[in-house]
Amino acid sequence: MDKHVFEAVAEAFSTVLGIQVASDHCFCAEKAPKKQRWLLDVMPGFTCVLTDVKVFSMPKGTLHECKRHTHGTCAVVDGDIHYYGFSCKSASRADSSVPADVKRNMLANNSSSTTTGDTYRNGIMYLRKRKPAFLIWENVDTLADNEAAPDSNINTIVRDMYDEGYNVSIVKLNALDYALPQRRLRLVILGIRKQMESLGLELDDSECNDALAKAQRSLSSMKQRPPSVLDVMLKDTDKHVQTSLSKLKGGQRDCSTKASKLGWPALHMDTMQQHGMRWGDVQPDQKTNDSPWFQSLPAREKECACFARALQGEKAVADISKSITHMAYGFTQSETNKVMLPTILPGAKMWVQQRH
DSSP states (O other), rough: HHHHHHHHHHIIIIIIIOOOOOOOOEEEOOOOOHHHHHHHHHHHHTOEESSGGGGGGOOOOOOOEEESSSSEEEEOOOOOOOEEOOTTTTTTTOTTOOOOOHHHHTTTOOOOOHHHHHHHHHHHHHHHHHHSEEEEEEEEGGTTTTTTTTSHHHHEEEEEEEHHTEEEEEEEGGGGTTTSSOOOEEEEEEEEEETTTTTTTOOOOOOOOHHEEEEEHHHHOOOOOOOHHHHHOOOOTTTHHHHHHHHHTOOOOOOOTTTOOHHHHHHHHHHHTTOOGGGGOOOHHHHHOHHHHHHHHHHHHHHHHHHHHHHHGGGGGGTTOOOOOOOOOOOOOOOTTTTBOOOTTTOOOOEEEOOO
């Protein structure tokens, strides 16, 4: 979706404002070591990979740890486009550690100590200090919950960005609408700075709003149906697939769920009974049992895979890393009969029963 968003913004700024937009990556900031390694692999070789978004709120010229360059420290540079995804962990429906009443307005409460609130405030500080001409921010759609309340998260975002000199537009997108076989709802915040100091331009509200409206129309025109996830999976002979399989075989473990003090067998027995199944009757067929992928699973995950097939049939897709009562299931689009993935959280292990 990011590619479509950028293309829509570039088209809007070109046709409405007469500004040609192209991207040249300057830096990124990420605290998690695993994600840092991924960024080092996929970002252009000159891109700084800084280790914390807190550097956004530091004075200009402050040096910060950089994983890219041999001298070890770099400063944040001024950019014309700020593409930012602040942490969604605390705002996600999947995070039960943050109470619902805190989630509803966590961005309005400056004293609230959550990863979402902290990284959001650092992003606002970047806008204040660096004044980029355009911004493209994204996060989970739950930030638009309770939007009628004055102190809701989405109203806080609009108000804070307006205070920093930006006209903004909020767009709700689903990856399914942009040729990706996955249900993934995202909130995209598009912003244009009226006083573009770096470009020597000054815009009025009408010009900004016309460009934002054009970007939304462009995004709507780009929609296209996704393929089935069964049609885009790598072949078994692919080297990346084989590497993943080898890692799974070497990392077998006896997995127990935290969802029940009685242990996973009792939880599985109870859950299957609720669905009119007998525990011993939920078994793999011969083809599934012979699969090296199935054999790589620990016992609990094997039962989750079999249970998913019993519920969904041949085109079973489920996150078997979760307990049997909290598995996220894929689905088949009724109008196309194509299999789609659910939203996938970090650490998920998706089981796909049928390959085409």
